[in-house]
Amino acid sequence: QVQLVESGGGVVQPGGSLRLSCAASGFTFSGHGMHWVRQAPGKGLEWVAVIWFDGSKKFYADSVKGRFTVSRDNPKKTLFLQMNSLRPEDTALYHCAKFTGTDEFGYFDLWGRGTLVTVSS
Amino acid sequence: QSVLTQPPSVSGAPGQRVTISCTGSSSNIGAGYAVHWYQQLPGTAPKLLISDNNNWPSGVPDRFSAFKSGTSASLAITGLQAEDEAEYYCQSYDTGLTGSQWVFGGGTRVTVL
Numbered sequence: 001q002v003q004l005v006e007s008g009g010g011v012v013q014p015g016g017s018l019r020l021s022c023a024a025s026g027f028t029f030s031g032h033g034m035h036w037v038r039q040a041p042g043k044g045l046e047w048v049a050v051i052w053f054d055g056s057k058k059f060y061a062d063s064v065k066g067r068f069t070v071s072r073d074n075p076k077k078t079l080f081l082q083m084n085s086l087r088p089e090d091t092a093l094y095h096c097a098k099f100t101g102t103d104e105f106g107y108f109d110l111w112g113r114g115t116l117v118t119v120s121s
Numbered sequence: 122q123s124v125l126t127q128p129p130s131v132s133g134a135p136g137q138r139v140t141i142s143c144t145g146s147s148s149n150i151g152a153g154y155a156v157h158w159y160q161q162l163p164g165t166a167p168k169l170l171i172s173d174n175n176n177w178p179s180g181v182p183d184r185f186s187a188f189k190s191g192t193s194a195s196l197a198i199t200g201l202q203a204e205d206e207a208e209y210y211c212q213s214y215d216t217g218l219t220g221s222q223w224v225f226g227g228g229t230r231v232t233v234l
Contacts, residue, residue, distance in 0.1 A: 043227075044123055044226065045167065045225040045228070046225065047223040050223070059220075059222070095166060095167070105155040107155070107169055108159070108212070109169045111166040111167050112166060114166060
């Protein structure tokens with residue numbers, strides 16, 4: 001079955017940390033760039049981070065740069081997002097998404113249902 | 122505030138045609154980068170609806186069509202159906218002053234009257 005399943009979300013205090021995971025199945029995980037996209041409650045989609053198919057390059061949105069780290073384990077078909085120094089504005093549903101194509105013309109053709117991160121004291 | 126601008130909502134009666142605009146700038150749509158559209162049904166993950174140049178993923182009806190011109194794009198739904206009630210997002214690539222990133226519109230809620 002072709003799918004992405006996120007886990008690891010929860011409630012954390014401001015300044016805390018969480019590590020999200022995304023388990024992939026049904027496609028060649030090592031052949032695709034993978035992204036994290038978040039959605040604050042009642043809000044739209046916000047791109048968070050990308051990691052190249054082989055892990056050689058990583059890029060982040062300005063809002064999370066220096067606090068979040070994306071990584072992947074290709075043999076285990078798993079994507080990760082380490083989130084440190086969390087802020088209330090990081091509260092969101094975090095989706096992982098499979099990317100197909102080039103940066104400029106590619107698209108997100110498979111999404112997970114998301115894992116909810118709530119940052120609150 | 123989203124880099125790409127969409128109207129918050131549009132509505133139409135069953136069978137009608139509705140369009141959703143997506144306005145960008147010279148650093149994204151105007152630079153010639155692709156624009157893709159996603160549909161998010163309530164409580165579900167976003168789903169690729171139509172990719173640039175009107176490529177439909179398997180299972181997506183051709184009632185959905187996409188257009189692009191200059192710094193804007195639009196999604197048209199013809200023959201609106203009750204099952205089309207959802208949130209729709211446009212997405213592109215941006216190479217602005219702060220660096221390259223993938224950008225989304227704020228989303229448009231489609232209501233079938």
